[in-house]
Amino acid sequence: xxxxxxxxxxxxDEWTLVALPVRDEPVKKQAGKAVLFKLTGEAAATDAEVAGxxxxxxxxxxxxxxxxGRHAELTARLAAGQLxxxxxxxxxxxxxxxxxxxxxxxxxxxxxxxxxxxxRGFSVGRLLRERFGYRNELRAIGDVxxxxxxxxxxxxxxxxxLRADRDAxxxxxxxxxxxxxxxxxxxEPRPLFRRVARSA
Amino acid sequence: xxxxxxxxxxIVDERVAQFRDQTRRYLAGELTDDEFRxxxxxxxxxxxxxxxxxxxxxxxxxxxxxxxxxLAHIARKYDRGYAHFSTRQNIQYNWPALETxxxxxxxxxxxxxxxxxxxxxxxxxxxxxxFAGVAPDEIQDPRPWxxxxxxxxTFHPEFAFLPxxxxxxxxxxxxxxxxxxxxxxxxxxTTNAAGETGFRVYVGGGLGRTPIIxxxxxxxxxxxxxxxxxxxxxxxxxxxxxxxxxxxxRIKILVKALKPEVFAQKVDAEWAHLKDGPGTLTQAEVDRVxxxxxxxxxxxxxxxxxxxxxxxxxxxxxxxxxxxxxxxxKVPGYAAVTLSLKKTGVAPGDATADQMDIVADLAERYSLxxxxxxxxxxxxxxxxxxxxxxxxxQAARAAGLATPNIGLLTDIVCCPGGDxxxxxxxxxxPIAQAIQQKxxxxxxxxxxxxLDLNISGCMNSCGHHHxxxxxxxxxxxxxxEWYQISIGGSQGxxxxxxxxxxxxxxxxxxxxxxxxxxxxxLEQRTxxxxxxxxxxxxxxxxxxxxxxxxxxxxxxxxxx
Ligand code: SF4
Numbered sequence: 001x002x003x004x005x006x007x008x009x010x011x012x013d014e015w016t017l018v019a020l021p022v023r024d025e026p027v028k029k030q031a032g033k034a035v036l037f038k039l040t041g042e043a044a045a046t047d048a049e050v051a052g053x054x055x056x057x058x059x060x061x062x063x064x065x066x067x068x069g070r071h072a073e074l075t076a077r078l079a080a081g082q083l084x085x086x087x088x089x090x091x092x093x094x095x096x097x098x099x100x101x102x103x104x105x106x107x108x109x110x111x112x113x114x115x116x117x118x119x120r121g122f123s124v125g126r127l128l129r130e131r132f133g134y135r136n137e138l139r140a141i142g143d144v145x146x147x148x149x150x151x152x153x154x155x156x157x158x159x160x161x162l163r164a165d166r167d168a169x170x171x172x173x174x175x176x177x178x179x180x181x182x183x184x185x186x187x188e189p190r191p192l193f194r195r196v197a198r199s200a
Numbered sequence: 201x202x203x204x205x206x207x208x209x210x211i212v213d214e215r216v217a218q219f220r221d222q223t224r225r226y227l228a229g230e231l232t233d234d235e236f237r238x239x240x241x242x243x244x245x246x247x248x249x250x251x252x253x254x255x256x257x258x259x260x261x262x263x264x265x266x267x268x269x270x271l272a273h274i275a276r277k278y279d280r281g282y283a284h285f286s287t288r289q290n291i292q293y294n295w296p297a298l299e300t301x302x303x304x305x306x307x308x309x310x311x312x313x314x315x316x317x318x319x320x321x322x323x324x325x326x327x328x329x330x331f332a333g334v335a336p337d338e339i340q341d342p343r344p345w346x347x348x349x350x351x352x353x354t355f356h357p358e359f360a361f362l363p364x365x366x367x368x369x370x371x372x373x374x375x376x377x378x379x380x381x382x383x384x385x386x387x388x389x390t391t392n393a394a395g396e397t398g399f400r401v402y403v404g405g406g407l408g409r410t411p412i413i414x415x416x417x418x419x420x421x422x423x424x425x426x427x428x429x430x431x432x433x434x435x436x437x438x439x440x441x442x443x444x445x446x447x448x449x450r451i452k453i454l455v456k457a458l459k460p461e462v463f464a465q466k467v468d469a470e471w472a473h474l475k476d477g478p479g480t481l482t483q484a485e486v487d488r489v490x491x492x493x494x495x496x497x498x499x500x501x502x503x504x505x506x507x508x509x510x511x512x513x514x515x516x517x518x519x520x521x522x523x524x525x526x527x528x529x530k531v532p533g534y535a536a537v538t539l540s541l542k543k544t545g546v547a548p549g550d551a552t553a554d555q556m557d558i559v560a561d562l563a564e565r566y567s568l569x570x571x572x573x574x575x576x577x578x579x580x581x582x583x584x585x586x587x588x589x590x591x592x593x594q595a596a597r598a599a600g601l602a603t604p605n606i607g608l609l610t611d612i613v614c615c616p617g618g619d620x621x622x623x624x625x626x627x628x629x630p631i632a633q634a635i636q637q638k639x640x641x642x643x644x645x646x647x648x649x650x651l652d653l654n655i656s657g658c659m660n661s662c663g664h665h666h667x668x669x670x671x672x673x674x675x676x677x678x679x680x681e682w683y684q685i686s687i688g689g690s691q692g693x694x695x696x697x698x699x700x701x702x703x704x705x706x707x708x709x710x711x712x713x714x715x716x717x718x719x720x721x722l723e724q725r726t727x728x729x730x731x732x733x734x735x736x737x738x739x740x741x742x743x744x745x746x747x748x749x750x751x752x753x754x755x756x757x758x759x760x
Contacts, residue, residue, distance in 0.1 A: 037443035116235075119361025119362060177218050178218075183351070183357075184477075
């Protein structure tokens, strides 16, 4: 099982992540490297795929496309605090926010980083926190590694599903790479020049 | 110049510790090549043909004598006694061992320097005019703004993994010496009708495979909002820039695909949320940073130093140097001096450790302890008294730094190319050297007059060949090295991209082709015309005929 870091602690995860069916898509390659990224706004799944996703009982984190497509079926679980949702890096938080009255009805929102070099999720995190007022757990999932931890935290993430082969203690150290960053972000909205008196 | 406070220092120190640990984990096998690559790139470390290449940031091209001495020390201790000044006001070491890079970074941090974000898909070193602060045509000093944006962009958590690299340039003068129109964001300092300071904002300029001149997306952004506005541009780009194709991932492709007006609307919509937020700059912060760039206490001097004037009349060699390498200064009696790194036979932009030490001495003795690096790959002493020019010239001449060719044909801008760079299609340095040799006669060179010649070893265009009056580009044909030549490009306010004259040439043909282009110009020019003016007036055709006319048939065989 993947290790979950919540805040500054390694915890066991009571949520089940529901995946979309893996599609047999041709792997696009460029200069020998796989380029899989979808453009922002592309659909994650077809209607049929969404309909076919099996959702287990208990606390579940479902794909955003499943939440959008099967709203009615999931409302009761949402009300019971048993529902989370995850966005892929190319999905838009605007769509999620527009799909329900109170985004804080979700207990967990997760953002997928299909590869750590796909930095869209950082913007998604900030938008969820700063624009859409999301206050509950914001979890980074996917290619989640130690050397991006500091950036995750600054962009509003407070839970990290570390890649299974990585050491959690090491990853926790990554949260402390820098003491006083220059610019404002979610964890500290004020830039350095508003936080401290800097003398010339 | 900007001096670090405890906060700035801690950030670079923590970076050294972070990179030391990343390197350790990589060497211990805890990080894969793919995982380490973006991390090392964001610290300026490439893996090149022979060894890693380390690119060190020289923020907006400004250095102290002490910093330059440390760069010389690094060249001696960890490299082969020299280094290369790049076209983006950085310095590059071609031979450091990976294991020693953390120590190099620690040495850099001891003099308030770093290699942060000098490569990789992030916001790069912010560049500006090498004559900032002293140029007679300056509207406002761009350096405080470049420093403010440097701080804003350093480890920006949202923009560490952009679709591609991102370059910002700031220009504060009337003539654009910072080539802002070929940057991802180009900021032109200006004032509005009420006399308030702000910026004209261009986006989506760039060279490379798809050269494009930047589009104006905002006529005026008040200074308070420049960081939040840039943040909005970056956010739109981070979210919507293409990540499925490395060749289409720069912001210029997004701007073009959306149309600049639509891109501007998206930025405005995003910015509406950020405007007046905590990222808004304060007068106190601008004052704090600007204080570091306050004009030094200049002496009151006559506008023309008598001895200097006399020497120019009587000493031909000095006068040739003064004409090309000495530039105007906004303060009477002072001058800016370009030390040429374009001596024939030396790779353009290369300097030895000993030369760096000498330049550091010159800066300290004659130029208030500071110097600048230009994107044309030369070094500049910005605050020299006219009375000291002879002494500076003599010392520079002894050190091989006084070639009187600034702005002339042999002041070639040239990337490291196939000798060092693993992306290259072809070598570039030997081409530069062959051209310099052909045009080594100074009188002839001065007669040809102002001419920008730029060479890139591949389409990545690090040598900015598109904006050279003559541009040379290395291309690969069936595994051998060929060179495509363009004319009519220019940088500056009237930036334009050159036109390719025709099929490409073998390396040994290039100097001859340049000679034919020059020959055509010399025949066709009117009195005051520079090469570029003649090209603009008569077009590419006469040049083409001259180059291809005589050997058209042979050429067909050679190039298929
Ligand atoms: S232009 Fe090409 S060859 Fe030259 S330095 Fe850039 S990437 Fe290397």
